Amino acid sequence: MGSTRSDYPSLNLDLNVGSLPFPVDSPKAVLAMESKHVDKKVSIKDEKAIKALEAELVLATEENKKLNEVLAATIAGYSELRNQLIELMSTTSPEEGSRSQSPPGKRKSERLDANMESTSSEGSCKRVRDDCKPKVWKLHVRSNPSDTCLVVRDGYQWRKYGQKVTRDNPCPRAYFRCSFAPSCPVKKKVQRSAEDTSILVATYEGEHNHDPHSQPGAPSLRPNTAALDLKSPGSKSEMVSQEFHRSLVERMAFSLSEDPAFKAALATAITGRMLPLRTS
DNA sequence: CGATTTTGACCAGCGC
DNA sequence: GCGCTGGTCAAAATCG
Numbered sequence: 001m002g003s004t005r006s007d008y009p010s011l012n013l014d015l016n017v018g019s020l021p022f023p024v025d026s027p028k029a030v031l032a033m034e035s036k037h038v039d040k041k042v043s044i045k046d047e048k049a050i051k052a053l054e055a056e057l058v059l060a061t062e063e064n065k066k067l068n069e070v071l072a073a074t075i076a077g078y079s080e081l082r083n084q085l086i087e088l089m090s091t092t093s094p095e096e097g098s099r100s101q102s103p104p105g106k107r108k109s110e111r112l113d114a115n116m117e118s119t120s121s122e123g124s125c126k127r128v129r130d131d132c133k134p135k136v137w138k139l140h141v142r143s144n145p146s147d148t149c150l151v152v153r154d155g156y157q158w159r160k161y162g163q164k165v166t167r168d169n170p171c172p173r174a175y176f177r178c179s180f181a182p183s184c185p186v187k188k189k190v191q192r193s194a195e196d197t198s199i200l201v202a203t204y205e206g207e208h209n210h211d212p213h214s215q216p217g218a219p220s221l222r223p224n225t226a227a228l229d230l231k232s233p234g235s236k237s238e239m240v241s242q243e244f245h246r247s248l249v250e251r252m253a254f255s256l257s258e259d260p261a262f263k264a265a266l267a268t269a270i271t272g273r274m275l276p277l278r279t280s
Numbered sequence: 281c282g283a284t285t286t287t288g289a290c291c292a293g294c295g296c
Numbered sequence: 297g298c299g300c301t302g303g304t305c306a307a308a309a310t311c312g
Contacts, residue, residue, distance in 0.1 A: 160285060162304060175303070179284085189303095 139202040140193070150174040150190040152202040158188055169194040184209055 141152050150172070159179035165172045171192035178184040185206040193199040 159283090161306095163286075164302065167301065173302085187303095 135207055136203065136205050139204065141200045141202060142198055143200050150192070150200065152188075152190055152200055154202075156180065156186075156208065166191070171197065178208060180208075 139152065139154075143152075157179045158176035160174055160176050162175040163172050164175070169191060171194065173189055173191040176188040176190065178186040178188075186208050187205045189203040189205075191201050191203075193201050
């Protein structure tokens with residue numbers, strides 16, 4: 001995933017500055033068209049007007065080019081800032097270290113998973129894990145706290161194979177396997193957040209090797225429920241892709257808004273930007 | 281009757 | 297080595 005301009009559809013602006021009387025691609029095209037259509041009886045006055053228009057077009061083209069460069073620089077800067085933020089979030093700051101210090105008895109693998117949570121929601125995960133464990137990422141979904149069923153509707157069909165009450169959370173954790181294909185390696189753990197019981201935390205391990213909608217009797221995605229389409233990117237269906245993109249953005253936004261480290265980093269960044277302005 | 285859920289038992293990893 | 301804990305298994309129960 002490169003940070004090219006095509007990665008930012010919303011930023012794909014049409015920068016054809018200056019109003020042109022007809023759609024053209026370049027000054028050469030203008031000249032070609034003009035040489036075709038210009039009447040021999042064209043007066044000197046008209047020729048001057050044409051030259052003026054040509055000059056205006058060249059200026060507009062130049063301006064367009066400059067604006068494109070500015071846009072590219074802006075996107076590059078955005079990318080760099082985003083990477084810095086991700087890096088900042090993934091590295092353990094002293095106070096975050098004490099916060100994320102795992103309680104005694106917490107397993108190493110789980111701590112790794114917890115570490116992954118901050119980065120896995122972003123595709124450009126910088127940190128590469130040493131082992132060859134399947135991809136793990138977490139999903140926070142709001143649901144009715146009075147609803148006791150640990151079901152996250154994500155378009156796939158799951159088969160529950162266990163439930164446990166964990167030490168650090170009074171709410172039970174449910175274990176699911178993808179029930180569509182026996183060969184599908186994906187597993188899912190669902191548990192209510194200890195802090196906010198209205199939030200269901202679903203931990204996915206691995207990637208589906210099948211289409212979520214290919215299965216018969218797949219549950220329809222109801223509104224007003226924890227419904228998300230988690231189909232892998234790069235699918236053929238544009239609708240699904242858009243849905244996936246939307247859910248990804250929602251997930252990222254939610255994860256970031258819930259992350260105290262992000263809030264702290266944001267506050268630091270804002271303070272850092274404001275203080276020099278005040279002191280100067 | 282097959283699929284799914286429940287739930288206690290078992291296993292393996294980790295810290296002490 | 298032992299105890300704690302999370303993850304999984306598998307038999308029984310339940311559901312459609």
